[in-house]
Amino acid sequence: MAQAGLSGAQPELEPQPVSGQLPDSFQQWVDELIPPPALAPAVSTPLTDIGGLPDELAALRSAVMPAAIGDGFIDDWPERLEDYRDGQIVEFRDVTSAAWLVLLTPVNRVLQLKYRTTDSHGAASYGIASLVLPNGAWTGPGDRPVLVNNLPINGLGRDCNPSYNLSHGFNSKTNLADYLPPTTQLALLRGYAVLITDHEGPRMAYADPYVAGHAVLDAIRAVRYGFPEQFGDSRFAMVGYSGGAIATHGAVKLMPEYAPELEDVVVGAAMGGVPADFEILSRSMNGNLASGVFLAAVFAIGRERPEILARMNHLAQWVAVSFMKDQCSSTFGLPGLLMLSIDAVSNMPNPLHSQLAQDIFGVTKMAGKKSPVPLYIYNGEQEWWVPAEGAKNLYQEQCSLGATAVYRSVIGEHVIAAFTGYPESLVWLDQRLQGEPAPNEC
Template identity: 65%
Template sequence: MRCSRALLFTALLLCPLFAVPATAQPPAPPPFPAVPNISGSLLPGLQQWIDQVIPPPPVDPPVRPNAPELVESAGGTPGLDALWRATLPSDVGDPIFDAWPVNLEAYAPGEVIEVRDVTATAGVLVLMPFRQALMLKYRTTDAHGRPSFATATLVIPVGVWPGPGDRPVLVNNLPIDALGRDCTPGYSLAHGLASEISVTDYLPPTTQLALLRGYAVLIPDHQGPWMAYAEPYVAGHAILDSIRAVRNRLPAEFGASGFALHGYSGGAIATHGAVKLLAEYAPELDGVVVGAALGGVPADYEILARSMNGNLASAVFMGATFGVARERPEILGRMNNLARWVTTSPVKDLCISVFATAGVLMLPIDVAANFPDPLHSEFAAEVFRVTRMAGRKSAVPLYIYNGEQEFWIPAEGARNLYREQCALGASAVYRSVFGEHVIGAAVGYPESVVWLDERLRGVPALSEC
C-alpha cells in the first residue's frame, strides 16, 4: 500500500509537466532559463518558465457544509478561494473526523460535541490492557480565532488510581506530520490496524509507560480538520482544548488532575504552540498543566529553511509549508502552477512515510514558488515571524532536549528557545544529547519521561536558567 502510494506521488510530480488544455494544441515551450540571477534565487526565471509550460490545474472543490470561508488575510488573489478549498484534505468517510458541526460558534472552546467509545479498536495500538478508550470531538479555535473542531482519544488504565488526588494525565502529542486525515493516531485508534499507522505511534512507548504508571493518556489529533501540518497555533489550541474537553466530560475522575505534555519533532511543534498559548488562550489551565517536555524542536522555521531545503529533507519541508498554507492560504497565492497541481492532487491526503520519499529529488522550494528567492523574501520573513511565536512566555515548566549532531533540525533552534524562555522568566531545563534526529530521540527520551513523571507526582520543577 505504501509503495503504491509512493509510485502515485512520483507520477503526480511528473504528470503536470506534460499537461496542456484538452481543447488546444500545445504551444512550443519557451527556452529553459539558464542564466544565473544576482537575486540569489536558484535558476532565475524558473518559476515563470514553469507557469508558461504548465497550465493551472482544473479546480472543482467539494462542498463542505458548515465549514468556514476563506480567511480574510488571503483575500485579493483571483481564484484563491477555489484553490484553497481544492487543497484541503479529502473526507475519510467517518463523520467524527469529516463533519463540521452545525452552530459550532455556539459551543465554548473545549466543549464536547460527540463521544465515541473506541475501546474495541484501540487495543491493536495500545498493546496492553486498559479500561477504556474514549474519542472526544470538541470545539477548538483555528489559527485566526475562528471556531473549529478537533478530536482526541483518552485512554484510561485498569485499576483504581493509588496516588493522592485525581488520576494524572499524560498528553502524548505524537508527531503526526501528515496531510491526510487517515494518517492521524485518532483515525487508527478508531478504525484499528491499517497501513497508515506510523512507527512513531508506537515508539517511543510513551502511552504504554504512562499506563503502567497508572496515568491516563490523552492523544490529540492536533493538526485540526484541515490537517494543518506544522501550524503551531492550530496545534496549541487543539491540545489545550483537548484538556478542557476531558475535564468537562469527566469532572469526577479528571476535574482535579494534573496534565503533562510530551512531544518530539512534529509533536514538539504542537507542544511548543500549547505552552506559549496557555496563558492567553486557556488561563484556567495554569497550574493544571504541570510541565511540558519537547525534543527535536522545530521552533524556528527560518533555521529549517536553511537546513531542510534542497536536500533529502526537502519534501518534508515542502509538506510542512503546504500544511501551514491550509491555515494561511496567502501562501497558496505564492505557489506556481506546478505546486498547485501537486497540492490539489491525491498528494494532499498522503502520510509522511509516502510524501517524504520525494526528498530523493532534492528539489529546492524555489521550484514551487511564483516569485524569485522565496525563502529570503519579506513574505517568508513574516511567515517565519508568526510561526516562531517569539516573546511568548511558557506558562508551564519546560524540559527541552535536542541532538547536538542534528543536521535537519539543528540544536540552534532548541537552544534559542531555551534562552528565550529563561530571559522571559520561565522555568526551563535544556539538555544537549548525542545524536541526530533518530539517535537523539532515543538518547534524550529516558530523562525527559523521568522529568515528566516527577511533575505528575507533584515534585516541583527546578529551573536551570
C-alpha cells in the same frame, strides 16, 4: 546589550543564497510550460471559507483541503459549532474494542472526544482527542494524573491521525512513531490516563503551532469539563517530539492568552527535536533529502494561511490537488530524493527571503511568549535537519523571560536523539505528575 568585540556601525550584509536556489527566470518558465489545474469554483463551507479571497485562490484553497475518509466522527463539521465554548465536547464515542489491540497494553476504556476549538484566524473549529484509561484504580494522591501525548503526526491526510489508527486498527498508514518510544504504554502501566491529540485540526495544518496549540489546550479542557469527577483536579503534563514538539511548543506559549485557567493544571511540558524556528529549518531542510517534508509543511500551513497558496506555481498547484495532499510523511517524504528547492514550486524568485516568508517565520516562532509551566527541552547535538540551534535559542529565550526550564544536549541526529534523550525526559515528566517541584537550571 553590546556584544564584546563589536563596535561601531556594522556593514549591511546581502542575503546569502539558500541551498538549491534556482535562477529567477525559472518560475516564469514553469508557469509558461505547465498550465494551471482546472478547478471547480469554491463552495463556501466551514472547512474552506475564510472570506475575502479572490475566486481563483478560493478555488485552490478548497481543492487542497484533505479529503473525507468515510468516518463521520472525524470528517463531519459539527452544526452550530460557534455556540459551543472552547473545549466543550460536541460528541464522543467508545473505541475500546478496536483500540486495545492497537495500544498493545491492557486498557480499561478508550474514548474519542470531539470538541470545539479555535483555528489560526480565531474562528470556531473542532478537534479530536483520544482519552485512554488504564486498568485498575488510581491509588496515588488526588485525581488520576493525565499525560498529554502529542505524537509526531506529520501527515496531510486525516487517516494519518492517531484517532484513525485507534478507531480502525492497524492499517497502511499506521505511524511507527505512535509506538516508539512507547510513551503511551509506559504511562498507562504507571497508572496515568493518556490523552492523545489530533493536533493538526480538521484542515490537517501540519506544522501550524496556533492550530496545534489551541487543539491541545482545548483537549485538556474537554477532559476537565467533560469528566469533572475523575479529572477535575488532575495534574496534566505534555510531551512531544519533532512534529509533536511543534504542538507542545504552541500550547505552552499560547496558554497565558488562550487558556490561563490551565496554568495551575499543567505541571510541565517536555519537548525534543524541537522545530521552534522555521527560519532555521528553511536553511537546514530546503534543497536536500529533507525537502519533501519541508515542502509538505509549508503547504500544510498554507491550508490555514492562504497567502502561501497564492505563491505556488502551476507545478505546485498540480501536486497540491493530487493524491499527495492526503499522504503521510512516509510518502510525502520520498520526493526529498529529488532534493528540490522551494524555488522550484514558487511563482516568485527567492521566496525564502521574501516578506511573506519573514511574516510566516515570525508568526510561527511566537517569540517573546513565556511558558507559564516548567519546560524540559532536549535536542540532538548532531542534528542536521532540526539543528540544536533552535532548541537552544528557545531555552535561552524562556530563561530570559523568567520561565522555569531545563535543557539537555543529547547524542545523535533526529532519530537517534529521540531515544537518547527519552529516558531522562520521561523521568522528569513522571516527577511532575507525582507533584514534585520542577528544577530550574536557567
